[in-house]
Amino acid sequence: MILEMHDVHVNLGLSHVLQGVNLSIHPGETVGLFGRNGVGKTTIVKTIAGWYRPSQGKILFQGQPIDALPPNEITRLGLGLVPEDRRVFPGLSVEGNLKLGLMQVQASERKAAEERIQMVFERFPRLSERRDQSGNTLSGGEQQMLAMARVLIGNPKLLLIDEPTEGLAPMVVADIFRLMEELKSQGISILLIEQNIHKAIHLCDRHYVVERGKVVLEGNSQDIEERKELIRRVSV
Ligand SMILES: Nc1ncnc2c1ncn2[C@@H]1O[C@H](COP(=O)(O)OP(=O)(O)OP(=O)(O)O)[C@@H](O)[C@H]1O
16 A cells, blocks of 8 residues: 555544544555545645644555654655645746745755756646746646646655646646546556546546545445445535
């Protein structure tokens, strides 16, 4: 397993948000996380990435416990979070935003990461054209691409992607799904939170449904069609 969560509990303020989450991801797998608003999906990915500390339970990344590590160390191990709010720095240029991705990289890998910035510009011509433009002048789709590109600079083995297509036009949504297909075909493992269930089901090998801070259902591609209605019911 590349990732395992065992009975993970998280309290935020007075809320017991995660109430014993169990999930796992095989290397190279793309896994969907579905559920209504507010059930804890974002909390799950932020907890994996080290932004929140579990009060109970274990999280293993490639067999190594990570639940007590700070976010930057978790990133260095090869785990990248693309957060829902994209976190593009408005006053920094596209290139400046991408270079922030270098800060997460170990000194010994800095050169390879700098080369990856060039590769990112080749892969994302729209970002390359806008390399000197500041973050706040980008469209929502371009900001999402930038947020994903920045995480890719760290060469992650597992990507956590939180609602990447929210508020974006259908053509841009298609671009983002194409990018995720490409990352999947490169062998990167993905945990995806996505409201576009139809597209997500086609991309994902397996999915989990979350309700009130717990995983209540797990399915693989064979029973996807059967589960589609159920997932739609609990996701809207
Ligand atoms: N920092 C916080 N302090 C207190 N409660 C929080 C905090 N962050 C989230 N919550 C609460 O935890 C619950 C789960 O939130 P979370 O964002 O993980 O849900 P979600 O399933 O990702 O929903 P959405 O799709 O709306 O983002 C919600 O009830 C939310 O209000």
